Amino acid sequence: MKKQQFGAGIWHFATYVDRYATDGYGEPRSVLDAIELAGKVKDLSVVDINYPYFGGNFTNEEIKIALDKVNLNVIGITPEIYTKEFRKGAFTNPDSGVRKRAHELITEACEAVRFFNAAYVKLWPGQDGWDYPFQVDYSTVWKNSMDGVGRLASENPDLKFVIEYKPREPRIKMSYDSVARTLLGIEKIGLPNIGILLDFGHAIYGGECAADSAQLAIDYGRLFGMDVNDNYRSWDDDLIAGSLHPMEIFEFFYVLKKNNWEGVWQLDQFPFREDSVEMANQSIDFLKSIEKALNELDIKALQEAQSDHDALAAMKIAQKALYKFL
Numbered sequence: 069m070k071k072q073q074f075g076a077g078i079w080h081f082a083t084y085v086d087r088y089a090t091d092g093y094g095e096p097r098s099v100l101d102a103i104e105l106a107g108k109v110k111d112l113s114v115v116d117i118n119y120p121y122f123g124g125n126f127t128n129e130e131i132k133i134a135l136d137k138v139n140l141n142v143i144g145i146t147p148e149i150y151t152k153e154f155r156k157g158a159f160t161n162p163d164s165g166v167r168k169r170a171h172e173l174i175t176e177a178c179e180a181v182r183f184f185n186a187a188y189v190k191l192w193p194g195q196d197g198w199d200y201p202f203q204v205d206y207s208t209v210w211k212n213s214m215d216g217v218g219r220l221a222s223e224n225p226d227l228k229f230v231i232e233y234k235p236r237e238p239r240i241k242m243s244y245d246s247v248a249r250t251l252l253g254i255e256k257i258g259l260p261n262i263g264i265l266l267d268f269g270h271a272i273y274g275g276e277c278a279a280d281s282a283q284l285a286i287d288y289g290r291l292f293g294m295d296v297n298d299n300y301r302s303w304d305d306d307l308i309a310g311s312l313h314p315m316e317i318f319e320f321f322y323v324l325k326k327n328n329w330e331g332v333w334q335l336d337q338f339p340f341r342e343d344s345v346e347m348a349n350q351s352i353d354f355l356k357s358i359e360k361a362l363n364e365l366d367i368k369a370l371q372e373a374q375s376d377h378d379a380l381a382a383m384k385i386a387q388k389a390l391y392k393f394l
């Protein structure tokens with residue numbers, strides 16, 4: 069069996085501001101500082117890096133040297149199409165000049181993906197959407213959402229693009245807000261190199277069953293990546309994986325395993341007040357427990373219970389496997 073790889077968004081090792089602590093929750097760090105910290109995590113193999121690189125003017129070569137030093141590779145590049153310039157949207161901005169600028173920025177990110185031989189360009193269109201009734205023409209917004217992604221994918225057929233959907237924040241209503249809507253858009257675009265990056269937390273606070281969302285994306289051949297964290301289901305809290313919904317995370321990974329989905333298990337967490345290295349270590353320990361529990365799971369008995377939709381029998385089998393290792 070292939071050794072499971074673990075990854076994290078490099079922002080896990082940054083410091084943050086919010087609308088209250090506008091002076092930040094820690095001293096600012098550059099991407100190089102964050103890479104150095106990520107290198108301290110046991111068993112971390114890959115990182116997803118924001119583009120442009122934060123905290124200075126760094127070249128791809130400089131980033132590569134820092135990564136090599138701590139033995140990390142790049143899984144994805146996330147162009148920052150959600151900053152001030154794009155506050156009215158990237159793909160859906162009413163100003164065609166800003167839409168063009170988003171396209172150029174993502175095209176630059178494509179070069180970084182090629183440079184690092186990464187798996188994908190990650191699109192997180194956090195500002196694409198609307199806030200108020202009557203604010204936008206929905207048909208135009210949705211068409212621009214699809215056209216923007218479609219153009220990139222057709223111009224760069226050698227690369228994969230993943231869309232990380234999210235119900236809300238920063239936009240109150242986001243264009244790519246759910247697994248179903250994102251799949252609908254991807255299928256309509258109709259290109260093979262666009263998929264979904266499924267964030268467990270985004271799925272559950274959007275009211276989805278994350279395991280079912282994963283199955284749906286897999287059934288359409290579009291699950292290109294995933295990450296985990298946890299939340300109270302009303303907001304994207306990005307808490308440590310397994311802190312609140314261990315059974316549902318377990319089921320999510322069961323679905324990946326059942327479908328022989330073999331990607332990296334990634335963390336998308338925000339340690340505002342916690343030590344970022346310790347939090348990553350603890351999350352990976354939890355994910356390793358999930359891995360052991362999956363090996364322990366009596367899959368035959370489980371599938372038998374599922375064939376009769378027997379909730380109690382299925383739950384007992386899952387609990388027996390999971391709680392042994394937690």
Ligand SMILES: [Fe+2]
Pocket residue numbers: 267269270304306336
């Ligand atoms: Fe998130």
